[in-house]
Amino acid sequence: MTTANTAAPATYFNLHTQGIGYLNRVREVPVRRGQPFMACDIAALHGASDDVEYTRFDCKVAGGEAERLIRDHLEDVRAERKVLIAFRIGDLWVDAFTYEKGERKGQPGASLKGRLIFIEWIKVNGQLTYKAPARQDASSAEPPSEAAEEHAPNPSHSADQAQNQATQPA
Template structure:
């Protein structure tokens, strides 16, 4: 009986992978699977030199409570082709998500994309105007490092990467493999 009590009081320990970066938010949508709804957003992550940055596309499930509120509040701007929404973020649990192409020359062929969980946002800019900065947090040894809340002047731009035309088809659930939510960024390549 003491063994059962000991294991109940012991905490589980995890190895976590956190990704912090800056990128453009695109395509906010709600996906319903197995009677549960998930808020999703695509992130065009900036990487490389500020004057010639490359984009890495990651499809994210928004899991942070505050992040869900912020994304929902800015959904119209994020989905608008006239608005550029730049954000500093923290992601976790990056994985490769395989799928089968549904359209184009690669129809029926396997593909893969990056998928992650969006935990938090530390800054949001819409068309270069800062609309949200997270309050500073006390840093403890169990938490991830504080997010950058300021962006370099080189990244104050309203240009954003092209969005994918066939996201609606992917999000509608017409998929051969249920693991493909949206990796249309790789379809466009």
């Protein structure tokens, strides 16, 4: 009689964050040992449409399709056009750091980080430029109306300003 090793397949619990936000600070991140990767910031919108608030996410772009879409819109971001995306982020975590310069030098700070795993749609200056094919198992987010976009400014920040905003209390 032979005994087969039948280990149960690994199971995972996914925690995804989804929303809409402005794409900022697209960059290629060099790695000392290994391949460089693409990263971006997303200033996610939340709150009342007449008093929009932002939460900043620093994301590693994961997956070929998301990376292709970000690369396709790189020049729009660099030209400071309003690039609004419906996104899904996985593996959210907090990165604690100490400010090394500026008026907060020496103070602790935190940044929300995650992996950008899916882009539902993209609008550039209010014009829809990409919409993901419909999926049967997921509800799709509708692009916001033009009126909703007019109430929300484009929160384009320098790296220091974005890190300062990330640590301000809600």
